[in-house]
Amino acid sequence: MTKSRRCVMGCGRPADSSTPEGLSCTPCDTKAGYENAHSDNGHDTIEKLTVKGSVFKTKAELEAWRDSERVFMAECWICDPSLDLSAKTYVERQGTSRAGVRHSVPLREAGQVKAAIVAEKLGESFHTEIKVAKKADRVTLVAEGAGETMELLWDLAGRFVTGTWSVNLDGAHDRIRLVRNVSEAYRVLGVAK
Numbered sequence: 409m410t411k412s413r414r415c416v417m418g419c420g421r422p423a424d425s426s427t428p429e430g431l432s433c434t435p436c437d438t439k440a441g442y443e444n445a446h447s448d449n450g451h452d453t454i455e456k457l458t459v460k461g462s463v464f465k466t467k468a469e470l471e472a473w474r475d476s477e478r479v480f481m482a483e484c485w486i487c488d489p490s491l492d493l494s495a496k497t498y499v500e501r502q503g504t505s506r507a508g509v510r511h512s513v514p515l516r517e518a519g520q521v522k523a524a525i526v527a528e529k530l531g532e533s534f535h536t537e538i539k540v541a542k543k544a545d546r547v548t549l550v551a552e553g554a555g556e557t558m559e560l561l562w563d564l565a566g567r568f569v570t571g572t573w574s575v576n577l578d579g580a581h582d583r584i585r586l587v588r589n590v591s592e593a594y595r596v597l598g599v600a601k
């Protein structure tokens with residue numbers, strides 16, 4: 409089971425495993441790309457650039473490049489900070505109930521069906537994954553997000569076995585508590601039933 413890490417840029421978001429080495433969140437990773445392009449292509453000074461001070465041989469060449477670069481500049485998060493998604497304040501999800509669709513898990517269903525129903529519900533706020541271990545007679549749902557990890561286990565017949573909820577506080581200290589049923593899981597995660 410992987411633990412939720414925070415983005416190394418200190419924005420407060422969980423790190424995204426799809427970024428290089430999984431160290432930052434996607435908005436911060438995207439911003440780093442814009443920062444490189446912004447400085448490499450001299451967006452700040454592009455309007456003042458002259459043929460003499462550039463690698464271009466003619467004014468036409470310089471203008472053609474400047475025109476094409478302006479297309480990228482129009483999308484550049486550094487040229488236009490209002491586009492910068494990484495600057496949006498990350499709001500930690502609070503443990504309060506939020507409005508949501510009423511939702512209950514049917515009593516008589518297989519473990520996989522129950523896990524899928526709960527995963528769909530939690531998928532609004534969490535990254536979810538279901539693992540089925542037929543030999544061990546277990547269906548495991550893992551829901552992760554904002555430093556929290558919820559792990560719920562059913563048997564294949566659909567009986568709830570156990571659950572754990574852990575919070576990664578500062579990388580070193582995890583707070584773990586047992587979760588006895590799906591209702592409790594929703595309550596702990598602040599998900600409306």
Ligand SMILES: [Zn+2]
Nearest residue numbers: 415419433436
């Ligand atoms: Zn970030």
Ligand SMILES: [Zn+2]
Nearest residue numbers: 446451484487
């Ligand atoms: Zn720029």
